[in-house]
Amino acid sequence: MIPLQQGSPLNPQQYVPSLVSAVTTVVLFVIAFAIIYLLGKYFMTRAVESGLEHRDFDRTLIDLAVSTTVVMVAVVAVALAATVSGFGVVLSAFAILAGALALAIGFAAQDLIANFVAGVFIIQDEPFTAGDWIEWNGNSGVVREVQLRVTKLDTFDNQLVTVPNSDLTNAALVNNEANEERRVSVGFGIGYEDDIERARDAIIDEGSHIEGVLADPNPAAPVTELGDSAVVLSGRIWIDPEENSYGAVRARFIEAVKERFDAEGIDMPYPTTELAGGIEVTDAGEIETAADD
Known part of the structure; x- marks a missing residue:
């Protein structure tokens, strides 16, 4: 200045x-x-x-x-x-x-980073891929898309579920389609008076004729439980989960065995309770007097 x-x-x-x-x-x-x-x-x-x-x-x-x-x-x-x-x-x-x-x-952004890192491991390790049916923490769904932060799944009611990847990596996850073969097991109860071998033959025969059931391993029906009201045979058949729906095959298996049992007169009892003992009535005179009044 x-x-x-x-x-x-x-x-x-x-x-x-x-x-x-x-x-x-x-x-x-x-x-x-x-x-x-x-x-x-x-x-x-x-x-x-x-x-x-x-x-x-x-x-x-x-x-x-x-x-x-x-x-x-x-x-x-x-x-x-x-x-x-x-x-x-x-x-x-x-x-x-x-x-x-x-x-x-x-x-x-701790949660965001954790989900991002989990997404990297999911994409690299591939515990599941698009199209797999998975179960975790009591939930289940079919994988639609795996992203770096979330995984999108479709439920069997056709609902879209978006799950943070960290929830999947931290849970005990079941991939129902990871292996080439999967066993479908259904328990069938028969009466104690029914012939076990006859029932077993019926279960195996019906199971072997269902579309999509593999010939190897062979269908089987061992006795797995002696229940209160029934002898339980576990009907076991094997499918390729990539080619056939577990739920659809299981439903056809149950229906076929039920119709076969009905046709051959094999009982499928439901739980019953038997009461033993007697009833003693006392002071019957007082009851009759009250009724006359």
Whole structure:
């Protein structure tokens, strides 16, 4: 202000060194960043992609790893370029701020991160895939789609269920279609007076003629329980869960055996209770007097 008040003219030349220094620093930063970023992206993404493909990782995880690698290369390129060009002090301040921000976001998004990590393991380990019928924590459904954060399933009532991936990885999960063969077991009760061998032959014969039932392993019907009211035979047949519906085959099996038992006169008793003892009536005279009144 003093030079202006005294009428002293401004000298633009005094700002030239600072301006040149700033422009040089910016240009140096841009050039260093471009070189580091382009070279790092080229070599790192190729290395990551080829390494994961060599280990037969899922394509979704490979694409995710490549994208993450690009981001990391960009961050490293900014850091190195800032150091080369002389932005180290500013970079340190931003690094501290970014670290605090990352910590806060990490605490706030713990569940999101847990589901994301669980999704990575599900996609890689494949405990189930789209189309599998799974059960967990008393729930069941057919997998429609596996995403990085959630898994979408269809219930047998045709309802869409969205389940966080961490719930599935932390539960004892049953995949009903993971194996090539699955046993369908149904308990059939017969009366104690009925012929066990006759009932067994009927169960095996009906089971072997149901569409979709495998010939090997053979259908069987061992006695598994002597109940209060019935002798229980476990009808056992085997199916390929990829080709046939467990529920549909089981329903046809039950219906066929019930009709066969009815046709052959084999009893399928329901639970009964037998009371033993007698009833003694006392003071019958008083009861008759009360009735006459």
